[in-house]
Amino acid sequence: MDEVNQLEHVITVNNPESVVEIYLDKQAKQVVEIKGLTDNRYKTYRYQVAEYLDRVIGYKGVDIKLKAHLGR
Secondary structure, eight states, X not given: OGGGGXXXXXXXXXXXXXXXXXXXXXXXXXXXXXXXXXXXXXXXXEEEHHHHHHHTTTSTTHHHHHHHHHTO
């Protein structure tokens, strides 16, 4: 997870079965979503910023926080 050091943290969402950490790359072109799952497992997902914003409309304030982070 050394890659996380190259990313800007946006928000952490605590769900009943996972913890989702959302990061933005330094160029603000890509969102990296790291889901912490049960049994110390995790999955990493990558999205273009516009695509991710479309996916998370109204989801626990993630879209608002990400837009604020981007200055939109």
